Structures are given as structure tokens and as C-alpha cells.
Amino acid sequence: MAKTAELIVDGKTYKFPLVEGTENETAIDIGNLLEEAGLITLDLGYKNTGATKSAITFLDGDKGILRYRGYSIEELAASSNFLEVAYLLIFGELPTTDQYKKFSDDIKKHTMVHEDTRKILDGFPSSSHPMGVLASMFCAQTAFYPESLDPNRSSEAVYLSIIRSLAKMPTFAAWAYKNAMGHPVNYPDNSLDYCARFMKMMYALPAEQYEIDPVVADALDKLLILHADHEQNCSTSTVRIVGSSKASIYSSISAGINALWGPLHGGANQEVILMLEQIKKDGGDTDKWIAKAKDKNSGFRLMGFGHRVYKNFDPRAKIIKKAADDVLKKLGVNDPVLEIALKLEEVALRDSYFIERKLYPNVDFYSGIIYRALGIPVDMFTVMFAMGRLPGWIAQWKELRENKEPIGRPRQIYTGQNLRPYVAIKKR
Numbered sequence: 001m002a003k004t005a006e007l008i009v010d011g012k013t014y015k016f017p018l019v020e021g022t023e024n025e026t027a028i029d030i031g032n033l034l035e036e037a038g039l040i041t042l043d044l045g046y047k048n049t050g051a052t053k054s055a056i057t058f059l060d061g062d063k064g065i066l067r068y069r070g071y072s073i074e075e076l077a078a079s080s081n082f083l084e085v086a087y088l089l090i091f092g093e094l095p096t097t098d099q100y101k102k103f104s105d106d107i108k109k110h111t112m113v114h115e116d117t118r119k120i121l122d123g124f125p126s127s128s129h130p131m132g133v134l135a136s137m138f139c140a141q142t143a144f145y146p147e148s149l150d151p152n153r154s155s156e157a158v159y160l161s162i163i164r165s166l167a168k169m170p171t172f173a174a175w176a177y178k179n180a181m182g183h184p185v186n187y188p189d190n191s192l193d194y195c196a197r198f199m200k201m202m203y204a205l206p207a208e209q210y211e212i213d214p215v216v217a218d219a220l221d222k223l224l225i226l227h228a229d230h231e232q233n234c235s236t237s238t239v240r241i242v243g244s245s246k247a248s249i250y251s252s253i254s255a256g257i258n259a260l261w262g263p264l265h266g267g268a269n270q271e272v273i274l275m276l277e278q279i280k281k282d283g284g285d286t287d288k289w290i291a292k293a294k295d296k297n298s299g300f301r302l303m304g305f306g307h308r309v310y311k312n313f314d315p316r317a318k319i320i321k322k323a324a325d326d327v328l329k330k331l332g333v334n335d336p337v338l339e340i341a342l343k344l345e346e347v348a349l350r351d352s353y354f355i356e357r358k359l360y361p362n363v364d365f366y367s368g369i370i371y372r373a374l375g376i377p378v379d380m381f382t383v384m385f386a387m388g389r390l391p392g393w394i395a396q397w398k399e400l401r402e403n404k405e406p407i408g409r410p411r412q413i414y415t416g417q418n419l420r421p422y423v424a425i426k427k428r
């Protein structure tokens with residue numbers, strides 16, 4: 001007998017089925033609520049609302065669990081690499097050796113972008129934020145690959161769009177950086193792997209024999225794994241709702257990039273460093289700023305602490321913290337801003353004010369520290385997040401299309417004027 005939930009409104013009882021997931025999460029299926037009871041639900045920010053059923057990522061906010069297709073983030077971060085994780089998220093299983101080689105080779109075939117993309121890039125002043133450049137260049141791919149406008153064209157066409165998206169993201173990201181620097185762009189060197197190829201496009205100067213630092217490339221690869229997917233977060237939900245209208249993968253990803261840009265989402269890692277630099281500029285007195293964070297009237301909020309879903313700790317933060325320690329040691333980085341970060345972390349982890357409010361350092365706190373140590377400029381931090389999240393966006397877009405999910409169309413509670421007559425004014 002299927003379990004049900006009962007809703008009693010004005011003395012009338014309505015029954016709705018309970019839906020249980022493979023990790024025993026339970027939801028009330030209210031798909032017929034409006035039809036049966038003439039009611040809708042209201043849940044600002046959808047914090048209590050499931051938008052879909054998904055087999056891609058499982059997270060448990062209370063236990064600090066994060067798994068991609070059933071594999072723990074700890075094991076994947078320790079033993080896998082970003083391209084293998086991307087394959088796992090998108091196709092549901094880890095690749096065989098042959099599948100991995102074909103996937104990697106297919107990506108290498110498409111790392112170049114249409115040269116006319118340069119004309120679009122040239123239209124952006126160097127003051128442009130790289131996220132705006134990235135979102136625009138992604139959406140522009142619909143112009144170069146118009147067949148992508150039919151997302152259901154064929155599985156081969158969808159695979160090609162997926163490969164093109166993964167292949168060109170590092171090129172677009174590096175070009176957005178070069179545009180901000182006012183430097184000439186570099187073209188992809190396919191003799192290198194994913195992260196090394198990106199680093200060389202970012203930092204190689206004309207006629208320079210750019211040396212890849214394996215410590216940096218490995219740290220980046222781990223960061224991309226940790227950001228690869230995160231269930232129905234803001235930007236992924238954006239990709240899904242845009243994709244639900246049968247928009248192309250490129251326009252859906254472009255929408256996701258724009259949603260990620262916000263300081264409350266992917267922009268948080270940039271806000272962390274800006275906050276640390278503000279504290280440094282003010283003299284580096286962390287106790288003073290901790291006191292401001294506790295003072296509701298100060299208007300100051302510690303960025304990079306706490307999480308909407310994780311109640312006790314962000315599993316990714318634990319992994320990144322170790323990676324940050326390793327990278328700082330290996331690179332011999334001695335940065336006063338990073339010293340301030342470590343002091344804030346030390347207080348937050350022992351101060352009852354932060355412990356009671358679950359304000360522990362999250363993934364954005366540590367990722368900003370690593371990116372800075374890797375020499376990545378602060379307004380490229382969210383671009384790095386987008387590079388990492390791309391396979392998750394692709395996997396979720398692909399899943400909704402394969403599941404033939406309906407167009408997303410939430411309802412509302414109207415709070416405006418009641419009916420009133422139109423009275424024309426004398427216009428002249």
C-alpha cells in the first residue's frame with residue numbers, strides 16, 4: 001500500500017502519495033493539489049520543494065555527505081580526475097579506459113573556437129567582468145552551431161554539443177581573462193591535459209616557454225572535481241528551467257553562468273577575498289571584524305561561512321582545506337591576506353557564536369584562498385567555479401531532456417490591486 005500524506009482544509013481531507021528516493025528521502029507528491037483542492041503551495045526560495053527526481057548527485061546536509069552517481073566526493077577527489085568525473089556525472093558510470101581515451105580525444109578535437117568568436121570578444125572592453133564575457137561567448141555558440149537549437153535532434157548531436165561545451169569552456173575562460181588583461185589570446189595546446197591546457201592559455205606570454213607547475217594543475221583539477229555538481233543549486237535549477245523550454249544546451253549553460261555570477265552563489269568565493277582584503281586594508285585586526293560580524297547593526301557579514309544545505313560542515317571544504325594547506329606549503333606562499341583567512345578560520349571553528357549558528361568555513365572560503373595562491377585573479381574565481389560546475393549543468397540538462405520533463409512554470413500568490421476601472425487622462 002503506497003504511503004500517503006493527508007491534508008485537511010476547511011474540514012475536507014485530501015490524500016497525496018509519498019515518494020521515496022533511493023536514499024530514503026521522502027516527498028509529498030502534490031502534482032494534483034491545484035486540481036483536487038484548488039490550492040497551491042508557497043515556498044520562497046524553494047527550500048522545502050523538490051523540483052525534480054534526479055539520479056546524478058546525492059547530498060545529505062545533516063551528515064555532510066556528497067556523492068556523484070553514488071561515489072563519495074572524498075574518493076573521487078582523492079583518486080579520480082576532472083574529466084573522469086565529468087564523464088561519470090554526464091553518462092552515469094565511470095568510463096572504461098577506452099571510453100576515457102575517446103572522451104578525452106574527442107574533447108581535444110574541439111578546444112579551438114570559431115575565429116569569429118574573437119570578434120565578439122573584441123567587443124568587450126577590458127573592464128568587462130569575465131563572467132559576463134563567458135556567458136556571452138557560450139550563448140554565441142548557438143550562432144556557430146545552429147543545429148544545437150534542436151536539443152532533441154539526435155543523441156550524436158547532443159554528444160557533440162556536450163563535447164564542444166566541455167572543450168571550449170577553458171578556452172573561453174582563458175580568453176575572458178586575456179581580454180581583461182588587454183593581452184592577446186593564446187590558442188589551446190592539445191598536447192596538454194585539461195587543467196594544464198587551461199593554465200597555459202591563461203598565463204603563457206608570446207614567445208615564452210610556459211612551464212606548467214604540476215602542483216597548480218593538480219590543485220585546480222581537484223577544485224574542479226569538488227565543484228562539478230551540487231544537486232539543485234541556484235545555477236543548476238536555472239539550467240534546468242531554461243532547458244525545460246527546449247532551449248539549446250548553450251543558452252541553458254549561459255543562463256547557468258549568469259545565475260552562478262551572483263555574490264550569494266558562485267560569486268561568494270570572490271566576495272571572500274574582497275572581505276579579506278578589506279580586513280587587511282583596515283589593519284588586519286581579525287578580532288575587530290569578528291566582533292562586527294556578531295553585531296547585527298554593523299551591516300558586516302562574514303563571507304564564506306555556513307551553507308544553505310549543509311548543517312554541520314561542507315564536505316568539500318574539508319577536502320579543499322587540506323588541498324589549500326598543501327598548495328600553500330608547496331608553493332611557499334606567504335600572503336598576509338591568507339594569514340587573516342587562517343585566523344578567521346581558527347576563531348570560527350572554536351567560537352560558540354559561530355558554532356551555534358553553524359557558521360563554519362565553507363567551500364567558497366577555502367577555494368578563494370587556493371585560487372589566490374595559484375595566482376588566479378579574484379574576478380576569475382567565479383569563472384573557475386563555472387568551469388568546475390559545467391559537467392553538472394550538462395548532466396542535469398541531459399537528464400531532464402531524457403526524462404522528457406515538462407516546462408517549468410511555478411505559480412504565485414497574487415498580492416496586487418483588485419479589479420479597478422481604467423480612467424484615461426488627457427494626454428496632450
Ligand code: MLT
Pocket residue numbers: 229230233234265308309363
Ligand atoms: C553550490 O555548490 O552550488 C553551492 O554550494 C550552493 C548550493 O549548493 O546551494
